[in-house]
Amino acid sequence: MDDLLLQKYLRNETSEEELVEVLDWLDASTENQRYLDRLDYISNLNILAGEAQPRIRRHTVSLWKRTAQWSAAAAAVLLACAGLGHYMADRILERRTQDMMAITAPNGQSMSVTLSDGTTVWLNSGAKLEYPSIFSRKTRRVKISGEAMFEVEHDASRPFIVETFACDAEVLGTKFNILADARTADFSAALLEGRLKISNRLVGGESFILSPNDQIDLVDGHLKLNRITDPDDFRWVDGLMNLNTLSFGEVIRKFENYYGVRITIDNPEDMPELKYHGKIRVSDGVDHALKLLQITNNFSYTRDDETNTIHIKITKI
Template identity: 40%
Template sequence: MLADGTKVWLNSRSTLTFPGSFKGNIRNVKLDGEGYFAVTKNVEQPFIVETNKCNVKVLGTEFNVMAYAADSVWETSLLEGAVEILVPGSNNSGMRLEPNMMASLKGNRLVKGRIKEADYFLWREGLLCFNDISVRDMIEKLKLYYGVDIVVNNTRILKNRYTGKFRTKDGVEHVLKVLKLNNKFTYTKNDETNVITIN
């Protein structure tokens, strides 16, 4: 919990930089990774989440931001309230979201849409949820969540699709063992280099 009462949940491999107390006319934090925010309302002191690609400005709301500096994906999803997304260095005035909407950055352009999957936010409760996702995209998420490098030599599995839920505490190898049930592959893990190779 932050000094103003705002609650923050951070996903794996995520960091949040914030002051001990908020002074001045804004409440400013910096996020690298993924965070879910339940912001305490204060009309006179907006809350701003800075990331490496976009900033999210709110007054009081619940929203999720995914902005890993090492990843090309940037997106935010709004569950309650309203947010404004600002692209630093851009000439446009930003984009406003309403509840159950999301925005993602495609190149230098913000794209708005409806939240596709409510289960996506269950990471706060220690669950990884995949809904009809390609194995290629699933592996990218596993790399982010578990901080491992995954090399895929068996590229035929990458276009396959998967739906399922996993407890994060069970680890990446548990996910791979379950994935192997429907996809024919083997894997090895080098503990010294933290690399998993899928053959």
């Protein structure tokens, strides 16, 4: 494949026939895609070095601008030639569905994102969402690591599927919360509205269909169906951390997850045997959360900013 033609493709300057030629070449081999990526990288290095060469913007434009550019190109092709246009539009859309994006919520914060189909996703602190810039015509598939809440736009012809390390959640028009942490092997899903199918990726053939207020947990690699016991667990979308019925150790682990810090307890044998109640506003920060905990517990703590670690020393009474 001629490098000049590939550079025209990167700048969106190809003719209809040239575009088909490049797309066929890319589909023929993964090595061809890697070669194009290297050409893109080298071209941008040349620009930084001051060489007079048109800037290649394929990897630097925003999601919305890229989507708009491709949509406009597809529309122009459809108007120019019905037969070839439909073929090229399908090819372009197919490649866009394979263009995966990723977004991660900052530590100590939650955030929301609206996907191209209108689905809204709330991400809890540290959660990562992977999704295509455009969904395919058959399914809507995303990946999640961490805790997220989904409010899915109904589309009976295109199921919405959430992949995690342990289970797949197939949405049947719903609002639900999902927690998937491969590091600790924790998985749970709670259904607030609609219906939800959970399939175990670790054990073939194991699946459940959830009704509202159902919760499913992964226990020793198997799914266990329960009922939601405390709706306040899902108030994190409002910026609140629920501490109801948690032990001191569970509260500390929750602080670690929400604030992205490591917390060690110098004398864990002296941890108080208490169950806590109430909610903490996450945006007030980890120091505020620890000071609230000190109201009912006698401990001191120090911070090591270099290692992002908090050391707790419990004073036994």
